[in-house]
Amino acid sequence: MIDFTKIQDSIPYILQGIPVLFQVVIVAAIAGMLIGIVVAALKITKSMFLRFLGHAYTAVFRGTPLILQLAIIHFGLPQLTGYVTTGYQSAIIAFSLNSGAYISEIIRAGIQAVDRGQWEAADALGIPYMKQLRSIILPQAFKNILPAIMNELITLTKESALISTVGVLDVMRRAQVVGGEKALYFEPLLFAGFVYFVLVMGLSLIGQQVEKAMRKSG
Amino acid sequence: MEPMIQVTDLYKQFGKLEVLKGITTTVGRGEVVAVIGPSGSGKSTFLRCINLLEQPTSGTINVDGFELTKPKANIAKARQNIGMVFQQFNLFPHKSVLDNLIYAPINVLGLSKDAAVKRAEVLLDRVGLAEKRDNFPNQLSGGQKQRVAIARALAMEPNVMLFDEPTSALDPEMVNEVLDVMKQLAESGMTMVIVTHEMGFAKEVADRVLFLDEGILMEEGSPVELFDHPKTDRAKKFLEKVL
Numbered sequence: 001m002i003d004f005t006k007i008q009d010s011i012p013y014i015l016q017g018i019p020v021l022f023q024v025v026i027v028a029a030i031a032g033m034l035i036g037i038v039v040a041a042l043k044i045t046k047s048m049f050l051r052f053l054g055h056a057y058t059a060v061f062r063g064t065p066l067i068l069q070l071a072i073i074h075f076g077l078p079q080l081t082g083y084v085t086t087g088y089q090s091a092i093i094a095f096s097l098n099s100g101a102y103i104s105e106i107i108r109a110g111i112q113a114v115d116r117g118q119w120e121a122a123d124a125l126g127i128p129y130m131k132q133l134r135s136i137i138l139p140q141a142f143k144n145i146l147p148a149i150m151n152e153l154i155t156l157t158k159e160s161a162l163i164s165t166v167g168v169l170d171v172m173r174r175a176q177v178v179g180g181e182k183a184l185y186f187e188p189l190l191f192a193g194f195v196y197f198v199l200v201m202g203l204s205l206i207g208q209q210v211e212k213a214m215r216k217s218g
Numbered sequence: 219m220e221p222m223i224q225v226t227d228l229y230k231q232f233g234k235l236e237v238l239k240g241i242t243t244t245v246g247r248g249e250v251v252a253v254i255g256p257s258g259s260g261k262s263t264f265l266r267c268i269n270l271l272e273q274p275t276s277g278t279i280n281v282d283g284f285e286l287t288k289p290k291a292n293i294a295k296a297r298q299n300i301g302m303v304f305q306q307f308n309l310f311p312h313k314s315v316l317d318n319l320i321y322a323p324i325n326v327l328g329l330s331k332d333a334a335v336k337r338a339e340v341l342l343d344r345v346g347l348a349e350k351r352d353n354f355p356n357q358l359s360g361g362q363k364q365r366v367a368i369a370r371a372l373a374m375e376p377n378v379m380l381f382d383e384p385t386s387a388l389d390p391e392m393v394n395e396v397l398d399v400m401k402q403l404a405e406s407g408m409t410m411v412i413v414t415h416e417m418g419f420a421k422e423v424a425d426r427v428l429f430l431d432e433g434i435l436m437e438e439g440s441p442v443e444l445f446d447h448p449k450t451d452r453a454k455k456f457l458e459k460v461l
Binding site: 115117118120121123124125126127128131135136139140143 | 269271294295296297298300301302304306308309310311312321322325326370371374
């Protein structure tokens with residue numbers, strides 16, 4: 001019953017969704033990282049208010065479905081602001097904010113796992129707080145959290161299929177389009193699944209290599 | 219002697235635990251002071267209060283004419299003048315030996331990289347580790363790490379050096395290489411406060427010895443006075459155990 005030859009001519013079309021997907025994933029990963037660092041920094045400050053802000057941010061974005069956040073940003077916000085975002089823009093905003101919440105938790109744990117003596121040594125040298133964080137603590141924290149960050153990147157890659165719901169022509173959406181055209185769903189969806197699987201496997205492999213290289217550098 | 223460190227009526231509480239119960243003492247410029255006492259006596263806390271790594275509950279700390287305990291004091295600025303050496307070295311593991319030494323002089327004092335490197339090289343030579351400048355901390359022995367840590371603190375050209383049990387984490391055969399560096403430093407006229415279990419070293423190098431017990435400065439005096447003629451029973455008992 002399964003016959004991939006029927007979608008043979010549509011395979012390049014589906015594969016063209018890969019760069020689209022990566023555009024969202026890479027931009028969201030970088031923005032999410034920056035948001036994550038800032039929110040993590042809030043969570044470890046002495047100010048109760050800033051700590052609350054950081055934790056509240058995480059709670060909201062981890063406590064609601066990503067697809068809902070995406071829908072609110074894409075369909076809901078224009079009603080409020082009058083400014084209509086493209087599917088691609090909405091996707092980037094939603095994924096950045098969402099992964100920022102997860103990454104902030106990873107970074108917070110990574111920062112708090114760095115030996116207290118490192119802060120003290122930096123304190124004793126009169127190094128200002130932001131420089132301590134940037135040059136002394138974060139480089140050490142990142143080594144510990146790299147596996148978790150890679151994991152987040154993988155999650156992001158898989159979850160990016162949600163952008164198909166706001167009309168972005170990613171791998172998922174293209175598979176559905178092909179399915180609609182040919183009235184044939186199993187093959188294109190299976191093929192899309194295969195594409196995601198290979199991407200994730202590739203990312204895991206890269207992650208392992210990076211981890212190995214980091215371990216070598218002491 | 220001109221005072222370098224003045225500690226007045228220093229109290230420190232951790233929750234309900236009173237660790238320091240009113241310590242008052244003065245360390246003169248160029249003086250080397252050893253702080254001894256049983257574990258849990260508060261000697262490390264006392265030392266860590268001097269550069270405000272521990273916030274005193276009450277009392278005042280004055281270092282080199284700067285009151286660290288006054289409200290809104292620029293602590294970071296004051297700390298540039300107070301070097302500290304830790305029991306666990308606390309070198310930055312992701313930075314080379316040289317980078318450990320030049321980071322703060324460049325980023326805190328605003329030295330040029332060339333000037334900082336020059337300064338670091340002189341110091342590494344002084345602690346006998348010139349050839350280790352490009353190594354990473356995890357490639358060094360404990361004694362070497364501690365000598366780098368001393369050099370790192372000296373790279374800020376502080377007027378005071380604090381040592382928190384600098385040889386306690388070392389294998390016995392490495393203790394002397396660190397003590398030798400400290401002895402050199404003492405002879406160069408550096409003001410030093412040293413929390414230590416090395417009684418022989420304290421006796422030889424210190425100008426004055428403080429004996430702390432249960433958060434109280436029980437006794438202080440020259441090494442000869444304190445080690446050979448302790449006045450308090452507590453000090454006598456402690457010295458019987460450790461000498």
